[in-house]
Amino acid sequence: MVRTLARTTVLAMVCLAALSAQAQPRTPARRPPRRAADAGAPTAPPSSGAELISVPVADIDTMLRQMRVWLFNPPPGATGYGLSPRPDARGLWALLPSCRPRQADDPRDPCPIDRVVIEAVGDGGASVTNMDPLGVAPGAESRRVQSFVVPASVGRVRVRIMGLNNAVRYEAVVNADRLVELPAPAGNATLGGFSFTLAQYPAR
Secondary structure: OHHHHHHHHHHHHHHHHHHHHHHHOOOOOOOOOOOOOOOOOOOOOOOOOOOOOOOOOHHHHHHHHHHHOOOOOOOOOOOOHHHHOOOOOEEEEEEEEEOOOHHHHOOOOOOOOOOOEEEEOOOOOOOEEOOEEEEEOOOOOEEEEEEEEEEEOOEEEEEEEEEEHHEEEEEEEEEHHHHHHHHOOOOEEEOEHHHHHHHHHOOO
């Protein structure tokens, strides 16, 4: 009987201990201390886009020639094709292929180059003047010339070659002060214009 009483006493003590342990509030797990970067330290701002890198004028000139677009520094004082000489700006000419009606037996693009677009990059003030292409001779299928005026305050320009329906066929950025490296056109000045030696500048 003594043994039974002892066992009963021990069992009761074990049950009380278990109930007491369950009744104790649980201590929440400790989180590791926040690092300085998590506690409000400054972080790098998100990237605003790819950096524009200027390419050499020779690279642009080579690519344009492959597309049958010829970019020139006009002769001093030239006024042809809408160009208006200014002492504080640089003039440019672009000689373009012709645009012609589509022919059923000719798989070539009837208008491979619609126009050239030159615009200032990152200056927020001065802008480049882009004139519409003009034919070098009468007729719808004539070669065309486009003129541009780049103010001296413009640091860099973006050159775009456009196809029909505003399709961008080529795009690059160049330092405006390096445009002086472009060649002069072959030909002769005329009254209020310029006669290009077109044999030196193939179009197809």
